[in-house]
Amino acid sequence: MNYRHIYHAGNFADVLKHAVLARLIAYLQQKDKAFRVLDTHAGIGLYDLSSEEAQKTGEWIDGIGRLMKADLSEKASALLAPYLDAVRGLNADGEIRRYPGSPKLARMLFRSQDRLSAMELHPQDYRILSRLFEGDFQVRVTELDGWLALGAHLPPKEKRGIVLVDPPFEAENEYERLVDGLAKAYRRFPTGVYCLWYPIKKGAPIAPFHEALKALEIPKMLCAELSIKSDRDTTGLSGSGLIVVNPPFTLKDELHLLLPELKAVLAQDRYASQRCFWLRGE
16 A cells, blocks of 8 residues: 555566557557556556656656657557657657656547446545546546456456456555456456556566466467566565466567567666566467
């Protein structure tokens, strides 16, 4: 309950997460049929990067700040365009002062038939998120532990959707909860696209986490990781990863193109790295 994303909004981990979320939404929009995004840990939705909290860490400067100024290849620019255009749309004068969290980004990319269910447990953040989407019939905001939503809110009535699970990782067992949460959700909604975020830092149990995911025997799980520096001299975040279940068939090739460019733009030392591979599947 103490985690506040305002300190980290727009950092390199958000860049990876939101770039992939935008690609997943674009893929589902290739069909006219409606879909729902279920965001289990939604936050406040829109972040003021000029706030005292955001300025205290300045993490966005080396994240979205770098990316907005980067000289990207034509293909990478095209793939990132929906995401970066959304950020530009919130900052008309060219200065980056506002950044969309996952629910706001999804809503900005929606068609008229698409829907969002946003879960937030922190009371203050829930109130801010509710005000942000007040009167928006395409969005439902619920004050709820996001882990519970993986049972109670699946499957969506649209029978198509993206489930974004981005927990704060305050508790020691969050990796295990991700595995258990996915297992529960997949039983209820096996055709959904799941996007699970996790931190990479010194001592993080990444290999056991991956093995536990593979043991679920879900047919298709794609892993994407981006580390921007060595973890040897820090106790903080050095990288982040995404597990995408039932990924679009185009996603792996897109990530093979995007990840090296994101690494080049966001790297903070020579130990920056990236990888994309199948945990299970092709």
